[in-house]
Amino acid sequence: xxxxxxxxxxxxxxxxxxxxxxxxxxxxxxxxxxxxxxxxxxxxxxxxxxxxxxxxxxxxxxxxxxxxxxxxxxxxxxxxxxxxxxxxxxxxxxxxxxxxxxxxxxxxxxxxxxxxxxxxxxxxxxxxxxxxxxxxxxxxxxxxxxxxxxxxxxxxxxxxxxxxxxxxxxxxxxxxxxxxxxxxxxxxxxxxxxxxxxxxxxxxxxxxxxxxxxxxxxxxxxxxxxxxxxxxxxxxxxxxxxxxxxxxxxxxxxxxxxxxxxxxxxxxxxxxxxxxxxxxxxxxxxxxxxxxxxxxxxxxxxxxxxxxxxxxxxxxxxxxxxxxxxxxxxxxxxxxxxxxxxxxxxxxxxxxxxxxxxxxxxxxxxxxxxxxxxxxxxxxxxxxxxxxxxxxxxxxxxxxxxxxxxxxxxxxxxxxxxxxxxxxxxxxxxxxxxxxxxxxxxxxxxxxxxxxxxxxxxxxxxxxxxxxxxxxxxxxxxxxxxxxxxxxxxxxxxxxxxxxxxxxxxxxxxxxxxxxxxxxxxxxxxxxxxxxxxxxxxxxxxxxxxxxxxxxxxxxxxxxxxxxxxxxxxxxxxxxxxxxxxxxxxxxxx
Amino acid sequence: xxxxxxxxxxxxxxxxxxxxxxxxxxxxxxxxxxxxxxxxxxxxxxxxxxxxxxxxxxxxxxxxxxxxxxxxxxxxxxxxxxxxxxxxxxxxxxxxxxxxxxxxxxxxxxxxxxxxxxxxxxxxxxxxxxxxxxxxxxxxxxxxxxxxxxxxxxxxxxxxxxxxxxxxxxxxxxxxxxxxxxxxxxxxxxxxxxxxxxxxxxxxxxxxxxxxxxxxxxxxxxxxxxxxxxxxxxxxxx
Numbered sequence: 154x155x156x157x158x159x160x161x162x163x164x165x166x167x168x169x170x171x172x173x174x175x176x177x178x179x180x181x182x183x184x185x186x187x188x189x190x191x192x193x194x195x196x197x198x199x200x201x202x203x204x205x206x207x208x209x210x211x212x213x214x215x216x217x218x219x220x221x222x223x224x225x226x227x228x229x230x231x232x233x234x235x236x237x238x239x240x241x242x243x244x245x246x247x248x249x250x251x252x253x254x255x256x257x258x259x260x261x262x263x264x265x266x267x268x269x270x271x272x273x274x275x276x277x278x279x280x281x282x283x284x285x286x287x288x289x290x291x292x293x294x295x296x297x298x299x300x301x302x303x304x305x306x307x308x309x310x311x312x313x314x315x316x317x318x319x320x321x322x323x324x325x326x327x328x329x330x331x332x333x334x335x336x337x338x339x340x341x342x343x344x345x346x347x348x349x350x351x352x353x354x355x356x357x358x359x360x361x362x363x364x365x366x367x368x369x370x371x372x373x374x375x376x377x378x379x380x381x382x383x384x385x386x387x388x389x390x391x392x393x394x395x396x397x398x399x400x401x402x403x404x405x406x407x408x409x410x411x412x413x414x415x416x417x418x419x420x421x422x423x424x425x426x427x428x429x430x431x432x433x434x435x436x437x438x439x440x441x442x443x444x445x446x447x448x449x450x451x452x453x454x455x456x457x458x459x460x461x462x463x464x465x466x467x468x469x470x471x472x473x474x475x476x477x478x479x480x481x482x483x484x485x486x487x488x489x490x491x492x493x494x495x496x497x498x499x500x501x502x503x504x505x506x507x508x509x510x511x512x513x514x515x516x517x518x519x520x521x522x523x524x525x526x527x528x529x530x531x532x533x534x535x536x537x538x539x540x541x542x543x544x545x546x547x548x549x550x551x552x553x554x555x556x557x558x559x560x561x562x563x564x565x566x567x568x569x570x571x572x573x574x575x576x577x578x579x580x581x582x583x584x585x586x587x588x589x590x591x592x593x594x595x596x597x598x599x600x601x602x603x604x605x606x607x608x609x610x611x612x613x614x615x616x617x618x619x620x621x622x623x624x625x626x627x628x629x630x631x632x633x634x635x636x637x638x639x640x641x642x643x644x645x646x647x648x649x650x651x652x653x654x655x656x657x658x659x660x661x662x663x664x665x666x667x668x669x670x671x672x673x674x675x676x677x678x679x680x681x682x683x684x685x686x687x688x689x690x691x692x693x694x695x696x697x698x699x700x701x702x703x704x705x706x707x708x709x710x711x712x713x714x715x716x717x718x719x720x721x722x723x724x725x726x727x728x729x730x731x732x733x734x735x736x737x738x739x740x741x742x743x
Numbered sequence: 744x745x746x747x748x749x750x751x752x753x754x755x756x757x758x759x760x761x762x763x764x765x766x767x768x769x770x771x772x773x774x775x776x777x778x779x780x781x782x783x784x785x786x787x788x789x790x791x792x793x794x795x796x797x798x799x800x801x802x803x804x805x806x807x808x809x810x811x812x813x814x815x816x817x818x819x820x821x822x823x824x825x826x827x828x829x830x831x832x833x834x835x836x837x838x839x840x841x842x843x844x845x846x847x848x849x850x851x852x853x854x855x856x857x858x859x860x861x862x863x864x865x866x867x868x869x870x871x872x873x874x875x876x877x878x879x880x881x882x883x884x885x886x887x888x889x890x891x892x893x894x895x896x897x898x899x900x901x902x903x904x905x906x907x908x909x910x911x912x913x914x915x916x917x918x919x920x921x922x923x924x925x926x927x928x929x930x931x932x933x934x935x936x937x938x939x940x941x942x943x944x945x946x947x948x949x950x951x952x953x954x955x956x957x958x959x960x961x962x963x964x965x966x967x968x969x970x971x972x973x974x975x976x977x978x979x980x981x
Binding site: 193194196197198199201202211248251252255256257258260261262263264265266267268269293296299300303307308310311342371372373407408484487488491492610611612613655656658659660661662663664667 | 753754755784785788793794795796797798800802803817844846848850862864865873875876877878879883890891893894927929930
């Protein structure tokens with residue numbers, strides 16, 4: 154018997170990061186009863202770690218700047234599998250969404266004219282790649298994510314959003330018609346389990362960088378939304394596309410922003426050579442992240458890495474001078490001193506490509522509605538389910554995200570999901586109530602883990618999973634090696650399904666949460682592995698040694714991973730923007 | 744081997760809290776305190792603490808480390824031992840002054856309530872322009888040292904005045920945030936903000952002890968911000 158309390162809302166948002174809080178804000182402002190379920194107090198969400206900025210053509214740095222130039226850069230950056238309609242929407246609506254953040258109080262850095270300060274970031278150009286480097290990333294020093302997340306939390310306080318802080322959503326509740334009608338959630342503090350019923354369920358659960366051993370991501374980035382979607386039988390898209398950020402601090406994994414290179418820093422190998430000049434003669438250190446990460450990896454593999462083990466390269470910043478570093482990159486100075494024991498004012502920072510961002514996720518349209526693909530290959534909306542931010546694949550990042558586009562993605566599409574849900578609620582949403590059996594089904598995983606009497610340790614299994622992903626699905630990938638990884642994962646699944654939850658207590662039981670998170674990590678990892686093996690080409694962040702070229706004939710498309718058959722299908726990329734003609738695929742060089 | 748003394752309390756099984764003595768092989772490395780906790784949790788999953796970003800920006804893992812409040816993720820063992828209390832042993836306790844939920848996890852409700860009390864959002868009664876509200880670099884600079892607060896509660900839970908009156912004294916963190924909005928050229932609610940704070944407890948319970956300044960992991964100075972608010976209140980009264 155599903156003997157649990159039901160709490161009802163018009164809209165429930167799972168995840169209290171930037172995307173979730175932007176969606177919540179929109180709904181709360183419209184007066185609908187809105188709740189955010191967040192497994193951490195919202196300002197502890199991973200958005201807080203974003204540093205360099207939010208890219209958007211507000212034409213502050215360059216009065217001639219156009220959102221169409223930003224659109225071009227983003228399409229090219231995506232290696233042409235970003236959906237052009239979605240990219241167009243993001244770049245066009247972006248300025249409005251950024252001004253709203255300023256009006257809400259976000260403490261952006263400023264220019265002498267009093268406008269928002271913009272810095273150069275990778276992959277940015279003027280005039281459709283013809284006018285040289287652009288400076289389009291709006292920044293609050295190097296703490297833009299922190300400033301943005303706190304501002305959004307504050308905006309939600311002002312608008313009386315209901316927060317379920319330190320509550321953890323475990324699984325989706327689907328009714329008899331296959332519609333999503335809420336989630337099961339646990340209060341971490343007390344252990345109480347409730348059914349949160351909602352007319353619209355928005356996943357804003359962020360990324361899953363913790364599937365890799367070395368990542369810039371927070372401990373909490375465990376792919377909970379992807380896990381829940383896959384378990385409910387819904388597909389994920391382009392999940393093989395993982396961004397390795399060029400500059401994670403070697404050993405620690407902590408991120409140092411691309412803004413360092415935007416402000417004039419550059420990478421050197423052990424000979425002191427500025428090697429990016431060889432790989433990307435025009436953009437150099439500000440080429441796409443995938444390009445820079447691969448170049449660094451090649452330098453290291455070819456014996457030109459730095460340090461006693463030659464396993465990293467250096468990011469040189471000292472030539473920028475103490476004043477620039479302390480005013481524009483104060484957070485980086487702090488992080489580098491703490492985690493690399495290197496003072497950027499005097500010495501270079503040891504860096505290495507580090508897992509950073511999940512380009513793939515739950516496929517959605519620009520309204521945030523989650524999609525699946527029917528037997529005839531047509532897109533079908535999943536009633537009741539929405540996704541925005543990193544968990545979603547709308548897709549504006551395609552095979553490689555540009556720096557500064559994630560913060561824009563989350564405010565623009567958090568906002569658009571909120572707007573669409575508001576409109577739908579006004580028109581009326583009718584869905585059949587969940588039956589006891591539906592709720593019971595959604596609770597089965599939780600019940601199972603609460604009743605384990607034996608099995609292996611969650612933390613040891615997690616380490617094993619992360620090692621497999623790191624070794625078999627890294628910056629460079631190869632078919633036979635991936636197949637071996639997939640085999641290891643298949644063997645690991647059984648053991649993870651039977652992991653042991655020794656501690657059955659109710660009060661603040663983080664062991665239970667970590668056990669549930671491990672299931673989600675595994676779902677993301679397995680989908681990544683299978684989709685990566687299936688995509689027999691190199692595109693964006695997906696670089697294969699056995700298929701070194703981009704294959705537009707067969708793979709100018711999204712991959713779609715269907716969990717029930719563990720099958721990889723294809724879905725067309727959108728090439729029909731509304732206001733202009735599409736950017737046709739070209740060879741991508743920087 | 745590193746000796747660690749851990750504050751443990753599970754309300755369902757323990758009559759009262761106790762200090763658990765454990766040893767850990769750190770491989771001779773000067774790990775961060777959070778890494779120590781992660782290793783210990785690997786062998787004892789029942790150990791409870793909060794953590795998220797592990798780089799000092801999310802404010803989850805504030806705790807009392809060898810007698811001093813700080814963030815576990817950016818405090819190396821060597822620095823912790825320098826705090827003086829505990830000798831060669833790492834001593835980890837929850838932040839003081841607020842109720843303990845379990846082990847190193849405290850109930851932060853009162854802390855958040857004080858934050859909400861200062862209306863921590865920009866208020867401006869003029870219509871918003873089509874672009875951003877302009878702000879000069881000099882005006883923006885006034886927010887430096889204020890907006891960076893991560894709400895970790897290290898300062899407020901180190902403050903004797905907050906220990907005495909956590910329900911009525913806003914505390915260093917909340918007041919730092921209050922000044923962040925008073926100092927923002929885009930905010931027009933100065934008068935209301937000041938009247939909300941104008942009572943014997945909200946601000947004036949600060950006795951300038953400066954524990955807050957001493958422990959802030961972000962190097963911020965709440966005492967200075969409180970001084971500014973005090974001056975604004977006093978000049979308003981005359």
